[in-house]
Amino acid sequence: MTTGTLFGAGMLGHEPFERVLSDDKASREDPAEPKYVTVSNTKLWLAPQGKCSMDVKDNGQDWGGFRARGFEERDMATPLGRMRCRVAGEGPPMLFIHGIGGGASGQAFARLAPTFTSSHRVIVPDLVGWGLSEHPARMILFDDYVAMIVALLDAFPGDSVVVAQSLAAGFCMAAAEQRPGGWGA
8 A cells, every 4th residue: 555645635634645545556556656636626646755736627617716707718838838827807917826835726816816807907827837737747946936927927018016825925026036127016
């Protein structure tokens, strides 16, 4: 039986693998190969060595209720891969950048972001490696996240207001040092 820790959505928390994968199939698999379990359309990767990611399947559902609130979904290219963004409203850009960790995605702002669409062009991405964005096979580093923020600023020109959650605030501060223009008050 495979042992380790399951990292993923808050509804699961941290549970030993054997509570989720209790069949013989897990013990026959190569321990170096990633394993996953699907819960509520969410694929949770199980990583015995602490490397984990979350892959949300885009099955056409209005994930987070953004489409119902007038948001358009679009993909944009970044240096690390395809990033899913939700965009609505007119005016100066306002970016909502989620933090990283189990279950992280733009859905963290599903209730807050729509309140600004009457005065701003609101952009809510899923950073690469999270949510509905591409999940690269390699580890994503701090500088990769900074490059994603710079790519967002370049894609949505103007003085941007940025709302950042948790560690994303650090990514944004580093991006501001690299790219001083384009930040609003």
